[in-house]
Amino acid sequence: MLSPEIVKLFRRGPASIEPSNCPRADRSRIRTHNVTCRESERVSEREGTRVDMHVKVLDDGVVERAKARGIDVLVYAPHFERLPTIRRRAERYSDDELLVVPAREVFAEAWRERKHVLAIGLDDPVPDFVTLDGAMDEFRRQDAAVAVPHPEFLSVGMSRHDIARHVDAVDAVEAYNLKHWPHHTRRAKRIAESVEKPTFASSYAHIRRTVGEAWTEFDRSIDDEQALVDALREDAPREVHCRSGVEYGLASVAEFAHLGWENSWKKIDRILLPGQEATHPRNDAYDGRFDDVAVY
Numbered sequence: 001m002l003s004p005e006i007v008k009l010f011r012r013g014p015a016s017i018e019p020s021n022c023p024r025a026d027r028s029r030i031r032t033h034n035v036t037c038r039e040s041e042r043v044s045e046r047e048g049t050r051v052d053m054h055v056k057v058l059d060d061g062v063v064e065r066a067k068a069r070g071i072d073v074l075v076y077a078p079h080f081e082r083l084p085t086i087r088r089r090a091e092r093y094s095d096d097e098l099l100v101v102p103a104r105e106v107f108a109e110a111w112r113e114r115k116h117v118l119a120i121g122l123d124d125p126v127p128d129f130v131t132l133d134g135a136m137d138e139f140r141r142q143d144a145a146v147a148v149p150h151p152e153f154l155s156v157g158m159s160r161h162d163i164a165r166h167v168d169a170v171d172a173v174e175a176y177n178l179k180h181w182p183h184h185t186r187r188a189k190r191i192a193e194s195v196e197k198p199t200f201a202s203s204y205a206h207i208r209r210t211v212g213e214a215w216t217e218f219d220r221s222i223d224d225e226q227a228l229v230d231a232l233r234e235d236a237p238r239e240v241h242c243r244s245g246v247e248y249g250l251a252s253v254a255e256f257a258h259l260g261w262e263n264s265w266k267k268i269d270r271i272l273l274p275g276q277e278a279t280h281p282r283n284d285a286y287d288g289r290f291d292d293v294a295v296y
Helices: 004-010 060-068 083-093 132-142 160-165 182-194 225-233 246-257 265-271
Strands: 032-034 049-055 073-076 099-108 115-120 145-148 172-176 199-201 214-218 238-243
Touching (some): 073 083, 083 099, 099 132, 115 225, 160 182, 172 182, 182 199
Parallel strands (some): 073 099, 145 172, 172 199
Antiparallel strands (some): 032 238, 049 214, 214 238
Protein backbone atom coordinates (compact mmCIF):
# COMPACT_ATOMS: atom_id res chain seq x y z
CA MET A 1 0.00 0.00 0.00
CA LEU A 2 1.25 3.48 -0.86
CA SER A 3 2.08 5.76 2.04
CA PRO A 4 0.07 8.98 2.55
CA GLU A 5 3.12 11.04 1.54
CA ILE A 6 3.37 9.25 -1.81
CA VAL A 7 -0.37 9.54 -2.41
CA LYS A 8 -0.06 13.34 -2.00
CA LEU A 9 2.45 13.42 -4.86
CA PHE A 10 0.03 11.68 -7.24
CA ARG A 11 -2.88 13.96 -6.27
CA ARG A 12 -1.19 17.26 -7.08
CA GLY A 13 -2.84 17.54 -10.46
CA PRO A 14 -3.52 15.95 -13.84
CA ALA A 15 -0.93 13.88 -15.63
CA SER A 16 1.97 15.82 -17.11
CA ILE A 17 2.81 15.92 -20.79
CA GLU A 18 5.32 13.59 -22.41
CA PRO A 19 8.30 15.18 -24.21
CA SER A 20 7.07 13.86 -27.56
CA ASN A 21 3.89 15.94 -27.17
CA CYS A 22 5.72 19.09 -26.10
CA PRO A 23 8.65 19.65 -28.47
CA ARG A 24 10.05 22.88 -27.03
CA ALA A 25 8.68 25.37 -24.52
CA ASP A 26 4.96 25.04 -25.28
CA ARG A 27 4.56 26.29 -21.75
CA SER A 28 0.81 26.70 -21.81
CA ARG A 29 0.50 22.90 -21.97
CA ILE A 30 2.81 22.12 -19.06
CA ARG A 31 0.74 21.68 -15.90
CA THR A 32 2.55 22.92 -12.81
CA HIS A 33 2.15 23.37 -9.10
CA ASN A 34 3.45 26.58 -7.51
CA VAL A 35 5.38 25.33 -4.51
CA THR A 36 6.47 28.04 -2.10
CA CYS A 37 6.28 31.40 -3.84
CA ARG A 38 5.98 34.45 -1.60
CA GLU A 39 4.10 37.51 -2.86
CA SER A 40 7.35 39.50 -2.85
CA GLU A 41 8.80 36.92 -5.25
CA ARG A 42 5.99 36.97 -7.83
CA VAL A 43 7.20 37.06 -11.41
CA SER A 44 5.47 39.53 -13.72
CA GLU A 45 2.96 38.34 -16.31
CA ARG A 46 5.59 38.25 -19.05
CA GLU A 47 7.60 35.09 -19.51
CA GLY A 48 10.69 34.83 -17.39
CA THR A 49 13.65 32.44 -17.55
CA ARG A 50 13.08 28.91 -16.28
CA VAL A 51 16.10 27.52 -14.47
CA ASP A 52 16.44 23.96 -13.19
CA MET A 53 18.83 24.99 -10.45
CA HIS A 54 20.55 21.67 -9.76
CA VAL A 55 21.08 18.58 -11.89
CA LYS A 56 23.67 15.82 -11.64
CA VAL A 57 23.32 14.29 -15.09
CA LEU A 58 24.05 15.67 -18.54
CA ASP A 59 23.89 14.05 -21.97
CA ASP A 60 21.93 14.36 -25.19
CA GLY A 61 18.85 12.81 -23.58
CA VAL A 62 18.99 15.27 -20.68
CA VAL A 63 19.19 18.22 -23.07
CA GLU A 64 16.26 16.93 -25.11
CA ARG A 65 14.17 16.39 -22.00
CA ALA A 66 14.99 19.83 -20.56
CA LYS A 67 13.90 21.53 -23.78
CA ALA A 68 10.69 19.50 -23.87
CA ARG A 69 9.98 20.64 -20.31
CA GLY A 70 10.37 24.30 -21.28
CA ILE A 71 13.60 24.76 -19.31
CA ASP A 72 15.92 27.57 -20.45
CA VAL A 73 18.87 26.99 -18.11
CA LEU A 74 20.31 23.92 -16.38
CA VAL A 75 22.74 24.24 -13.48
CA TYR A 76 25.03 21.23 -13.80
CA ALA A 77 26.82 20.24 -10.59
CA PRO A 78 27.82 16.55 -10.62
CA HIS A 79 29.35 14.92 -7.56
CA PHE A 80 33.13 14.51 -7.28
CA GLU A 81 34.15 16.11 -10.56
CA ARG A 82 36.54 19.04 -10.73
CA LEU A 83 35.37 22.41 -12.04
CA PRO A 84 37.36 22.38 -15.32
CA THR A 85 35.76 19.05 -16.27
CA ILE A 86 32.29 20.32 -15.38
CA ARG A 87 32.83 23.54 -17.32
CA ARG A 88 33.96 21.72 -20.48
CA ARG A 89 30.94 19.43 -20.36
CA ALA A 90 28.55 22.34 -19.76
CA GLU A 91 29.94 24.20 -22.77
CA ARG A 92 29.60 21.10 -24.93
CA TYR A 93 25.88 20.76 -24.24
CA SER A 94 24.91 24.44 -24.33
CA ASP A 95 23.26 25.83 -27.46
CA ASP A 96 20.96 28.65 -28.54
CA GLU A 97 17.94 27.01 -26.88
CA LEU A 98 19.48 25.77 -23.62
CA LEU A 99 22.22 27.24 -21.44
CA VAL A 100 24.09 24.82 -19.20
CA VAL A 101 25.79 26.58 -16.29
CA PRO A 102 28.69 24.80 -14.53
CA ALA A 103 28.57 24.67 -10.73
CA ARG A 104 30.00 22.76 -7.79
CA GLU A 105 28.04 21.12 -5.00
CA VAL A 106 30.79 20.91 -2.42
CA PHE A 107 30.67 18.29 0.33
CA ALA A 108 31.86 20.26 3.36
CA GLU A 109 33.02 18.54 6.56
CA ALA A 110 33.62 14.80 7.08
CA TRP A 111 31.40 12.20 5.44
CA ARG A 112 29.21 11.54 8.47
CA GLU A 113 28.70 15.27 9.09
CA ARG A 114 28.74 16.36 5.44
CA LYS A 115 26.92 19.51 4.40
CA HIS A 116 26.15 20.23 0.75
CA VAL A 117 26.74 23.74 -0.57
CA LEU A 118 26.04 24.79 -4.18
CA ALA A 119 28.38 27.41 -5.63
CA ILE A 120 27.81 29.11 -9.00
CA GLY A 121 30.27 31.44 -10.67
CA LEU A 122 33.50 29.90 -9.42
CA ASP A 123 36.75 30.69 -11.23
CA ASP A 124 38.99 28.29 -9.31
CA PRO A 125 38.29 24.69 -8.26
CA VAL A 126 37.18 24.01 -4.68
CA PRO A 127 37.56 20.46 -3.28
CA ASP A 128 35.20 18.37 -1.21
CA PHE A 129 35.80 17.42 2.43
CA VAL A 130 37.03 20.74 3.69
CA THR A 131 35.50 22.50 6.68
CA LEU A 132 32.30 24.42 6.08
CA ASP A 133 34.08 27.60 7.18
CA GLY A 134 36.90 26.88 4.73
CA ALA A 135 34.48 26.31 1.84
CA MET A 136 32.43 29.43 2.57
CA ASP A 137 35.56 31.57 2.90
CA GLU A 138 36.68 30.38 -0.54
CA PHE A 139 33.28 31.14 -2.05
CA ARG A 140 33.47 34.64 -0.56
CA ARG A 141 36.96 35.11 -1.99
CA GLN A 142 35.74 34.17 -5.46
CA ASP A 143 32.54 36.23 -5.12
CA ALA A 144 30.47 33.20 -6.14
CA ALA A 145 26.72 32.92 -5.75
CA VAL A 146 25.97 30.48 -2.94
CA ALA A 147 22.75 28.47 -2.80
CA VAL A 148 21.86 26.09 0.02
CA PRO A 149 20.41 22.84 -1.36
CA HIS A 150 17.95 20.77 0.73
CA PRO A 151 18.58 22.39 4.17
CA GLU A 152 18.42 19.95 7.10
CA PHE A 153 17.56 17.11 4.71
CA LEU A 154 18.62 13.77 6.19
CA SER A 155 22.34 14.02 7.00
CA VAL A 156 23.45 16.09 4.02
CA GLY A 157 21.98 19.58 4.41
CA MET A 158 23.20 22.72 6.09
CA SER A 159 21.32 23.44 9.29
CA ARG A 160 19.45 26.61 10.13
CA HIS A 161 22.36 27.48 12.44
CA ASP A 162 24.92 26.92 9.65
CA ILE A 163 22.99 29.19 7.30
CA ALA A 164 22.54 31.89 9.91
CA ARG A 165 26.27 31.78 10.71
CA HIS A 166 27.16 32.32 7.04
CA VAL A 167 24.13 34.39 6.08
CA ASP A 168 26.29 37.11 4.51
CA ALA A 169 27.54 34.61 1.90
CA VAL A 170 24.25 32.79 1.25
CA ASP A 171 22.11 34.03 -1.63
CA ALA A 172 19.21 31.55 -1.68
CA VAL A 173 17.80 28.53 0.14
CA GLU A 174 16.22 25.59 -1.65
CA ALA A 175 12.59 25.16 -0.71
CA TYR A 176 11.83 22.22 -2.95
CA ASN A 177 13.34 19.38 -4.97
CA LEU A 178 12.10 15.98 -6.06
CA LYS A 179 13.66 14.14 -3.13
CA HIS A 180 11.55 16.21 -0.71
CA TRP A 181 8.44 14.93 0.99
CA PRO A 182 5.92 17.65 1.94
CA HIS A 183 7.30 18.03 5.48
CA HIS A 184 10.80 18.65 4.05
CA THR A 185 9.42 21.47 1.91
CA ARG A 186 7.54 23.05 4.83
CA ARG A 187 10.69 22.97 6.96
CA ALA A 188 12.89 24.36 4.19
CA LYS A 189 10.48 27.24 3.64
CA ARG A 190 10.51 28.05 7.38
CA ILE A 191 14.31 28.06 7.37
CA ALA A 192 14.44 30.41 4.37
CA GLU A 193 11.99 32.78 6.03
CA SER A 194 13.89 32.71 9.32
CA VAL A 195 17.12 33.84 7.64
CA GLU A 196 15.26 36.20 5.27
CA LYS A 197 16.61 34.63 2.09
CA PRO A 198 14.75 34.02 -1.18
CA THR A 199 13.98 30.45 -2.17
CA PHE A 200 14.65 28.31 -5.20
CA ALA A 201 13.54 24.94 -6.52
CA SER A 202 15.28 22.31 -8.61
CA SER A 203 14.74 18.81 -9.89
CA TYR A 204 17.97 17.75 -8.12
CA ALA A 205 18.01 15.21 -10.92
CA HIS A 206 20.33 12.26 -10.42
CA ILE A 207 18.49 10.36 -13.15
CA ARG A 208 17.48 11.56 -16.62
CA ARG A 209 13.71 11.19 -16.21
CA THR A 210 13.49 13.82 -13.46
CA VAL A 211 15.23 16.70 -15.27
CA GLY A 212 12.90 19.68 -15.57
CA GLU A 213 10.29 18.36 -13.14
CA ALA A 214 10.88 21.39 -10.86
CA TRP A 215 12.39 24.78 -11.61
CA THR A 216 12.83 28.41 -10.59
CA GLU A 217 11.45 31.07 -12.91
CA PHE A 218 13.25 34.41 -12.75
CA ASP A 219 11.76 37.67 -14.01
CA ARG A 220 14.68 38.45 -16.29
CA SER A 221 16.66 37.15 -19.23
CA ILE A 222 19.52 34.86 -18.21
CA ASP A 223 21.80 34.17 -21.14
CA ASP A 224 25.12 33.36 -19.48
CA GLU A 225 26.65 32.21 -16.21
CA GLN A 226 27.24 35.70 -14.87
CA ALA A 227 23.62 36.68 -15.49
CA LEU A 228 22.50 33.80 -13.26
CA VAL A 229 25.02 34.77 -10.59
CA ASP A 230 23.70 38.34 -10.72
CA ALA A 231 20.07 37.18 -10.46
CA LEU A 232 20.91 35.20 -7.34
CA ARG A 233 23.12 37.85 -5.75
CA GLU A 234 20.54 40.58 -6.42
CA ASP A 235 17.57 38.59 -5.04
CA ALA A 236 15.81 38.85 -8.41
CA PRO A 237 12.04 38.21 -8.27
CA ARG A 238 11.19 34.59 -8.95
CA GLU A 239 8.62 31.84 -8.66
CA VAL A 240 9.31 28.21 -7.84
CA HIS A 241 7.33 25.46 -9.54
CA CYS A 242 7.05 21.71 -9.89
CA ARG A 243 5.10 19.65 -12.40
CA SER A 244 1.93 17.75 -11.54
CA GLY A 245 0.39 14.35 -11.99
CA VAL A 246 1.17 10.64 -12.07
CA GLU A 247 4.41 10.86 -14.04
CA TYR A 248 5.67 13.52 -11.65
CA GLY A 249 4.80 11.33 -8.66
CA LEU A 250 6.69 8.39 -10.11
CA ALA A 251 9.67 10.60 -10.88
CA SER A 252 9.76 11.90 -7.32
CA VAL A 253 9.65 8.37 -5.90
CA ALA A 254 12.45 7.32 -8.27
CA GLU A 255 14.64 10.22 -7.14
CA PHE A 256 14.10 9.45 -3.47
CA ALA A 257 14.88 5.77 -4.07
CA HIS A 258 18.15 6.80 -5.71
CA LEU A 259 19.38 7.83 -2.26
CA GLY A 260 20.00 4.13 -1.55
CA TRP A 261 22.69 3.96 -4.21
CA GLU A 262 23.99 7.45 -3.51
CA ASN A 263 24.79 6.54 0.09
CA SER A 264 26.09 3.01 -0.53
CA TRP A 265 29.21 1.75 1.20
CA LYS A 266 30.79 1.22 -2.21
CA LYS A 267 30.60 4.94 -2.87
CA ILE A 268 31.84 5.80 0.62
CA ASP A 269 34.88 3.57 0.16
CA ARG A 270 35.63 5.16 -3.19
CA ILE A 271 35.41 8.67 -1.76
CA LEU A 272 37.66 8.01 1.20
CA LEU A 273 40.61 6.52 -0.68
CA PRO A 274 43.24 9.17 0.27
CA GLY A 275 44.24 11.31 -2.68
CA GLN A 276 42.42 9.18 -5.27
CA GLU A 277 39.19 11.15 -5.72
CA ALA A 278 39.47 14.05 -8.17
CA THR A 279 37.94 16.42 -5.62
CA HIS A 280 39.83 15.12 -2.58
CA PRO A 281 41.41 18.16 -0.88
CA ARG A 282 44.88 16.55 -0.91
CA ASN A 283 44.75 15.76 -4.61
CA ASP A 284 47.82 17.18 -6.37
CA ALA A 285 45.53 19.37 -8.51
CA TYR A 286 44.92 21.68 -5.53
CA ASP A 287 48.64 22.30 -4.86
CA GLY A 288 48.16 22.06 -1.10
CA ARG A 289 45.99 25.22 -1.00
CA PHE A 290 43.36 23.53 1.15
CA ASP A 291 45.56 21.45 3.45
CA ASP A 292 44.80 23.70 6.42
CA VAL A 293 41.04 23.17 6.11
CA ALA A 294 40.98 19.57 4.85
CA VAL A 295 39.14 17.08 7.09
CA TYR A 296 40.87 14.01 5.57
